[in-house]
Amino acid sequence: MTSQAADGPETVASSRRSKITPEREREFFDAVLDQIRECGYDSVTMEGVAASTRCSKSTLYRQWKTKPQFVAAALRASSRVRFGGIDTGSLAGDLCEAARAAGDWSGKDTRLLQSLGHAITADHALKGVLREALVDPEIAALQEMLRRGVERGEVRADHPALEYVPAMMFGVLRIRPVLTGQYADADYLVGFVEAAVLPALGLT
Amino acid sequence: MTSQAADGPETVASSRRSKITPEREREFFDAVLDQIRECGYDSVTMEGVAASTRCSKSTLYRQWKTKPQFVAAALRASSRVRFGGIDTGSLAGDLCEAARAAGDWSGKDTRLLQSLGHAITADHALKGVLREALVDPEIAALQEMLRRGVERGEVRADHPALEYVPAMMFGVLRIRPVLTGQYADADYLVGFVEAAVLPALGLT
DNA sequence: TCGTTTCGGTACGCATACGTATCGATGAGT
DNA sequence: ACTCATCGATACGTATGCGTACCGAAACGA
Known part of the structure; x- marks a missing residue:
């Protein structure tokens, strides 16, 4: 796709010979x-x-x-922290915002994780890089949201559902294509947060 | 001939084999x-x-x-319906029992799904078989549990969390190794159901 | 007992991909 | 303008795996 017109050998700068930028x-x-x-x-x-x-x-x-x-x-x-800048002032707001953000890259990242599938269990180096570049930062950001929510008194620190929130968020993201054949979009994820995650945390 | 005993068909007949049983x-x-x-x-x-x-x-x-x-x-x-025979009389009981059952085969099935990873998106036939043999029956069984719960009046039919229960259950199952490096066991899954799924459904 | 079937072993052709080596072309610094 | 480093192209050696073909041997049925 986007094939360039058949160019003469001396036209177009398509021939790159300089050092890699x-x-x-x-x-x-x-x-x-x-x-x-x-x-x-x-x-x-x-x-x-x-x-x-x-x-x-x-x-x-x-x-x-x-x-x-x-x-x-x-x-x-390609490492980026997509949950990084979120801080709406309330846990419910943060989680909904995270859901919205997740919907945007859900297809790409879910597919990447899916396609790396077994490779990450076979190649330790790859597994480590994947974790520290793509997985751990997101988990940390999510847990930071939860920590702030606890600090603000929105949720008790020993609320039993707390430890399951990351698994719920990322799990639903990842399983959706298997269940329905389509990737989770922002609407679906926000609906999930409002219908399941917040109630589980007692934040109706 | 037949100086060698080798009579019983199950006596570690190492050498030749007859027609495939x-x-x-x-x-x-x-x-x-x-x-x-x-x-x-x-x-x-x-x-x-x-x-x-x-x-x-x-x-x-x-x-x-x-x-x-x-x-x-x-x-x-290898198709089996592992959620098939569950019917404890209450939705909470059914879901906990399902969690317990899931813990038993979680490692094997999760790993299989993980290792089939991309193959199921590349090979349509494989994808179809996987869905109808391993995925759809479990989803159907889980939704049957929910249907019975609604019928018994434990949950309202339009409860917003209902549609997310399968995604929560299977999602958490599948994502656990990515988050913590270990497969979800029965204890973890039961804890998840009690701490998150039941509260989300309003079943304290 | 004898013939038919199917098994296990192996060799083969073909295709693909990794990683290396070589060579001419070209951009960049002086 | 000249030199040097690096690029793109390509050929090569090695390895692996799919799927096929052929063969002798063993099991089963009549």
Whole structure:
């Protein structure tokens, strides 16, 4: 798709020969993560990434020794804390906002996690990178919300449902495609928070 | 001839085997599902299954045309409804009992689903088989529990949390290894039902 | 007892992918 | 303008796995 017009050999700057820039590196990372989402970790090939980014295998292998190391670098680079900036002043507001935020990237991240599926249990390094780059920060941010809610007195610190909130949030996110065939969107997740999570916490 | 005893069919007849019996077939199915759990779908090889069951590749390919068809047959044969026989008389009791039951096979089934990961999105036939053999029956059984609860008047039919119960149950099951590194056991699941699911349904 | 069936073992062809090596082309610094 | 580092292309060696073909041997039925 988006194939460029067949250009003369001397036209168009499509031939990149300069040193790899950070932007160029991000193209590689985006490409490999996209292919993982689409084909699964095992089916992703260095050749495929090279072709889709119009670079050569050599270029990839010059930067990263092996495929797992390449994927790990891509995961690390795509690390973001999506629950990070949320602080509405109430736990209910925070959780709803988190649900809304989650709906936006649910498809991409859920699919990535799904497609990495078994690879993360086979390759310890990959598993570690995935956890510290994508999983742990989100959990920490979510638990920070809960901590603030407890601090404000909205929920008792020993409320039995507290420890299950992260599992509920991420679990529902991840299981939706299996149950209904579609990824969880913001509406669904907000509805879930309002109908199940908040009541479980006694925040009707 | 027949100087060797080797009479009983179940006396560790190591060498040759006669026509494939249903028990023998189950050995093949168990082997391939075990290997999927351990190595992931893509890494499972017909050669590996043949070696671990001490049969030959030819034997496998005589029964099943391709690897996906073989795996599909194995999934179909392993179909069971684990939430099937549960009916304690109350919704709370049913859900707790389901949680307990789920704890028993959580590791195996969660791992299988995880290791099939992307394969089910790539191979439509596999996806269909997995759904109708392992997923849909459980969902149906769970919803039957909920239906009975509504019928008994324990929960209002339009209770907003109702539609999220399957997602909560299976979602938490599936996400636990990602969050804590261990599979959900019966204690954890029962605790989750009591602390989160029942309160969300207003069943204190 | 004898023939038919099916098994287990193995070799083969084909395809794919990893990772390496080589080579010409080209952009960047001086 | 010249040199050097790096890029893109490509060929190569190795390994692996799918699916097929062939063969001798063992089991089952008549």
